[in-house]
Amino acid sequence: MKIIVDRDKCVGSGQCVMTAEGVFDQSEEDGIVELLDPEPPAEAAADVRLAASLCPAMAIRIEDAAQ
Amino acid sequence: MTTASEPAADPAAVPHYPMERAAGCPFDPPPGLRERQRKGPLTRVRLWDGSTHWLVTRYADQRAVMSDPRVSADVRRPGFPNVAPLPPDGASGLSFVTMDDPEHRRLRRMVTAPFAIRRVRAMRPAIQEIVDGLIDDMLAGPKPTDLVEAFALPVPSLVICRLLGVPYDDHDFFQANSKTLIRRSIAPERRAEARRALLDYLDGLMADKLARPGDDLLSGLGERVKAGELTRTEAARMGVLLLVAGHETTANMIALGTLALLRHPDQLALLRESDDPALVESAVEELLRYLTITHVGRRRIALADLEIGGQVIRAGEGIVLPNDIANRDPDAFPEPDRLDLRRGDARRHVAFGFGVHQCLGQPLARIELQVVYGILYRRVPTLALAADLEDIPFKHDGAVYGVYELPVTW
Numbered sequence: 470m471k472i473i474v475d476r477d478k479c480v481g482s483g484q485c486v487m488t489a490e491g492v493f494d495q496s497e498e499d500g501i502v503e504l505l506d507p508e509p510p511a512e513a514a515a516d517v518r519l520a521a522s523l524c525p526a527m528a529i530r531i532e533d534a535a536q
Numbered sequence: 537m538t539t540a541s542e543p544a545a546d547p548a549a550v551p552h553y554p555m556e557r558a559a560g561c562p563f564d565p566p567p568g569l570r571e572r573q574r575k576g577p578l579t580r581v582r583l584w585d586g587s588t589h590w591l592v593t594r595y596a597d598q599r600a601v602m603s604d605p606r607v608s609a610d611v612r613r614p615g616f617p618n619v620a621p622l623p624p625d626g627a628s629g630l631s632f633v634t635m636d637d638p639e640h641r642r643l644r645r646m647v648t649a650p651f652a653i654r655r656v657r658a659m660r661p662a663i664q665e666i667v668d669g670l671i672d673d674m675l676a677g678p679k680p681t682d683l684v685e686a687f688a689l690p691v692p693s694l695v696i697c698r699l700l701g702v703p704y705d706d707h708d709f710f711q712a713n714s715k716t717l718i719r720r721s722i723a724p725e726r727r728a729e730a731r732r733a734l735l736d737y738l739d740g741l742m743a744d745k746l747a748r749p750g751d752d753l754l755s756g757l758g759e760r761v762k763a764g765e766l767t768r769t770e771a772a773r774m775g776v777l778l779l780v781a782g783h784e785t786t787a788n789m790i791a792l793g794t795l796a797l798l799r800h801p802d803q804l805a806l807l808r809e810s811d812d813p814a815l816v817e818s819a820v821e822e823l824l825r826y827l828t829i830t831h832v833g834r835r836r837i838a839l840a841d842l843e844i845g846g847q848v849i850r851a852g853e854g855i856v857l858p859n860d861i862a863n864r865d866p867d868a869f870p871e872p873d874r875l876d877l878r879r880g881d882a883r884r885h886v887a888f889g890f891g892v893h894q895c896l897g898q899p900l901a902r903i904e905l906q907v908v909y910g911i912l913y914r915r916v917p918t919l920a921l922a923a924d925l926e927d928i929p930f931k932h933d934g935a936v937y938g939v940y941e942l943p944v945t946w
Contacts, residue, residue, distance in 0.1 A: 480641075480892050481648035483656075483899045500648030500655075523884065525894035527603055 470514055471532040474504045478528035485524060489516035493529075502528060550588055553581035553856055554619060554832050562930050563796050563827060564873065569593060569861040577845025581856055589617040589835075589854035590844075593861045595868035595886065597844050598834075601855055602891035607836040608636050609893055617835045617854035620720045623728035631777035633893060644896060646760055647774060650699065650753050656899040659699070663907045666694045671915050680922035680945040687912075688790035688942070689783065692904055696782030699900070700775065701752025702741060710734060714780045720832075721933035731776070738775035742768055753778070778897070785829065786901050788931070788938025790908050793823045795928065795942055796875060797913070798921050803877050808913045816910040819877040820902055823909070825863045825885035826875050831937040833858035834889055859886045918946045 472492070481500035485493035492513055494503045509517055521529040555566035572579045573593035581591040592598050601607060611618055611634045632643040649655065674686045689711065697704040716722055716730035741754060746762065749755040754775055760766040766774075797804040807819055834857045842849045849855060863885045864872040888895035895901070913919060921928075922943040929940040 478892075480644065480894065481652060481896075482888075482894050483651070483653040486653040487899075495652040495654065496649070497652075498649060499645055500650075500652040501645070525603065525890045526892050 470509065470517065472504060472507050472509070472517060473530040473532065474502050475526075475528045475530070476501050478526045480526045480528075482525050485520040485529060488520040488523060489513055492517055493520060550580045550582045553583060553589075553591065553858075557932070560925075562925070562928075563792075563799075563875075565828070565831070565858065565860040565864055569858055570864070573861055573865065578847045578849070583617055583619060583856075585618075585621075587615075587617065587854070589856050590849055591856050591858070592844060593858065593865075594845065595862040595865035598857045598859065598862040598886055599890045601836060601842070601844060601857060602834060602886070602889060602893070604842060604891070605637075606838065606840040606842060607855065608839050609634055609640075609834075609836055610636055611835075613837050615852055615854055616837045617856050619832045619835065621724045623724050623731060631773050633777065637892065640892065643766075643770065643774065646757065646766060647753065647778065647896065650756070651896050651899055653899050656903055659695070659900070660903055660907065662698065663691075663695055663904055664911075667691055667907050667911060671912065675916065675946070680943045683794060683942040683944045684787070684791045684939065685941075688794070689787040691790060691908060692783040692786035695786075695900070695904060696779060699753055700778060700782070701745065701750050701754045702775075702779060706737070710737065710779060711783070714784055717780060718784060718935040719931075719933055720935060734776045734780070735772050738772040738779070739768065741775065742771050781895075782897055782900070784936050785897075786904050788829045788934075788936050789823065789827065789901070789905055791942045792827055792829060792938045793905070793909065794912070794919070794944075795921070795939060796823065796827060798919070799925070800875050803875055804913060806877050807909055808917055811910075811914070813906075813910070815877065816906050817902075818879065818882060819909050820905045821882035821885065822875065822877050822879050823905070824887040825869065825879075825882045827937070828860035828863045828885070828887045829937040830887065830889070830935075831858070831860050832935055833860070834893070859889065862886050916946045920945055 479502045481495060483495060485502060486495055492506045492509045494505050496503050521531055551568055555568040557564065557566050572591055577594055577597050579591045580588050582588050592601055611622060632640045670687050670690055674681060693707050693711065694704055713730040713734050717727050742758060745755045745758040749758055757766060757771040757774060761768050761771050806815060836855045838849045838851050838853050838855060840851050866872050888898045922945040931938045931940060
């Protein structure tokens with residue numbers, strides 16, 4: 470899977486960091502999302518999907534690998 | 537005023553909102569909301585001023601509305617569904633909670649970093665110390681005692697004071713004014729006075745922070761004032777928002793949560809007998825879902841036509857979103873009326889709202905509640921209610937639900 474985050478949309482709720490900590494972080498400066506791992510391993514997929522669904526600003530997009 | 541899409545129903549049949557809870561069921565949303573939820577995705581409600589608006593009750597629909605950029609949270613727009621009269625002084629107390637982007641984003645981003653997960657986690661030891669100290673004091677004092685006064689209110693007050701850089705010694709002043717500000721049954725003029733008093737107080741504090749900056753959030757705002765990014769008035773308004781929101785909500789979750797647990801002894805026993813942080817975390821989420829203390833819901837106004845549940849909300853129409861009933865939607869949460877601290881997915885609740893206005897302070901609220909629920913019942917295992925449930929005064933008239941007093945013994 471490939472993750473794309475939209476830092477303009479992000480409101481810094483921290484849902485993604487709470488859900489998939491190794492993949493997402495928040496910037497020290499403004500609390501806005503930082504993507505640590507844009508192509509996380511398969512084990513992280515469920516957490517990343519949950520993070521995307523919990524993101525209140527709809528700032529996380531997931532692109533699945535071509536079939 | 538009616539709108540084109542309003543069904544031509546008997547006006548008397550449109551129920552009033554907020555609705556009343558059933559006697560003897562202080563933890564459950566009003567039965568009228570459950571009824572509307574069964575009825576269909578969109579129904580009509582009438583507010584205090586006679587205006588009618590759309591009521592959205594289902595979990596999925598509420599998420600869709602709250603995250604739609606074509607809705608506005610600006611309470612000043614004509615037709616906005618305000619649940620109480622706006623204070624007569626107009627815009628003087630407005631914060632980014634009732635603004636739309638880009639203004640909302642500009643202001644919210646100035647205070648986002650202090651509430652980031654890692655920053656808030658670093659506060660945990662300090663919160664633990666505050667909680668331990670208050671439990672020590674309570675146990676050393678007389679019983680029965682009022683848990684709100686002795687514990688539930690001081691915990692978040694002390695925490696938010698430390699974070700903002702507000703002197704806790706002033707707590708009688710700001711707690712009394714916060715309480716007035718968010719009590720719907722109090723006349724708008726009185727609420728405006730309370731807000732004015734808080735704004736003046738915060739403005740004075742900002743002056744101190746500008747002169748003698750410290751290591752706190754208000755001093756951080758002071759830096760932005762100096763840099764010309766923020767006016768001092770905006771900074772004071774933000775300070776009021778954070779101070780009020782920072783202690784009223786968590787205080788109510790602590791007291792009402794404790795009462796709910798005392799009324800569900802099997803669930804209380806889980807917390808008393810476990811030191812598993814995962815259980816405590818899920819208990820916090822489940823109590824947030826089950827109690828949803830923001831019981832007058834969220835309100836929005838449509839800026840364009842929206843399709844919700846197969847029906848159309850027209851531009852300019854008001855939308856009322858009671859989060860309490862969405863968190864009891866059986867399509868989202870199986871057996872929604874059961875308090876189940878081990879429920880796996882309670883975290884999907886909308887108690888903090890959804891969309892760009894979702895609660896900024898939620899990481900802090902979560903940690904405070906985790907510390908409290910994780911330790912209070914273990915350190916005071918015989919904690920018991922010292923009054924009949926019928927005699928507990930509930931905050932039916934509050935913007936935030938809870939109890940005014942909670943007499944407990946041990």
